[in-house]
Amino acid sequence: MNNIENLKSIASEHLFMHGVQINDWKNEGPMIFVEGEGSWVTDIEGKKYLDMMGGLWFKSAGYGRKKIADAVYKQMTEISSPPANSTTASTILLSGKIAEIYTDNNCRTFFVSGGSEAVETAVKMAKKYQINSGKSRAYKIISRRNSYHGSTAMAVSLGRTFTADPMGPEMIGNIHVANYNAYRPPIPGNPTPEEISEWLIYELEHVIVQNDPDTIAAIIAEPVSAANGIHVPPRSYWEGLRRISDKYQIVLISDEVINGFGRLGEWFGSQCFGIQPDITTVAKGITSGYAPLGAAIATKKIADSFLGGQKEMFYHLITFGGHPISTAAANANLEIFSEENLIENSKIMGNYLYERLQSLYEYPIVGDVRGGLGLLAAVEIVKDKKTKEKFSPEMNLIQKMTRNLLKNGIISFRAGDVISICPPLSINKSEIDFMVQGIESSIKSILQDKKIKH
């Protein structure tokens, strides 16, 4: 058995792949990758693809960064991890770097190992902040339907997506409100983004009042929700979230696990909407996926509430949270961001991508093109443009689209009714052209499929 067959056979028998049905890959074996450079990855059979989703929404600095590998090697050989209740220079310096780029320069950061843990940390922090501030009955958390905030037991309650397996009762006190969607608006007629935003904020306030404002600890939302299909809300929506949170002393958590670190063309997503959240959660792009890391960034107001004695402290501990290997990777990653102006490139290339995607409207199955805020965009495929009816699940659009894209040299795990686009922030114009041409050819192949009626 050669090396490839051997690996595939072991995987078929012994490996769980995250978020995929084993039967979907068991026979062919999983795709195995061996190399990456910039926006490109090479599989074990030598085939090269442009990674349109930057791994799992995280490969912001692109592949093959020796600078990050060197920083990790140096950290590992010097002090791989500190004794308990102590820290390392790399973790301290990263907290300082975040304070420099965050809207509140007096913020304090709690490092963890990934996005779900960042969300768990932020929610716990918000609840304890409320206790410390005298709003001691507050334990409920408001989140939005069709969002995703992680896979751990609490975080999964906050999102209401396909990933939420029936696991019995959700977290007690979890309240869901409508999400922002201008293509399929929550109100009838042809409302403008401003009107949708006004209605959503009105609904939110109504839900808060109905549920007793004194019992509500926090609201959590992504500036631009990836799980909900990358709808970019108007500024007034986030201004409304901030206004209502202030009115009822609710902690506003901005989940920037995907949006943070330049994805929307600013260091933080909330900066695009001109607001200061109370807590911001980050992960993914903070290290560009070179090592696992997440964080909950608290404003000074929130962080200072934990000063005092044993009673006031934020008692929270995760063994590998803020691991120096990961913070060393993050420091090197963020240096690359500055050296190569990746935030600016996200803005410029994001505009170019959005402009290029407009040409896809000529196809009868392209219902909506969304983006225009950094390098996060989406193309929504529909059976009927007028009614916005979706293709039936039996048609298996996900499988067809993913295979078509692969044939066109593009790898993506988020292509179906909605084709999500989240490439490295280091991408250039010709790579964007390649990507848009590949999407176009894949759409044409869908249209040529005799079994598809639209």
Ligand SMILES: Cc1ncc(COP(=O)(O)O)c(C=O)c1O
């Ligand atoms: C907005 C958001 N929050 C939290 C998470 C969970 O992050 P992780 O998978 O690192 O636990 C994700 C993951 O995709 C996410 O998109």
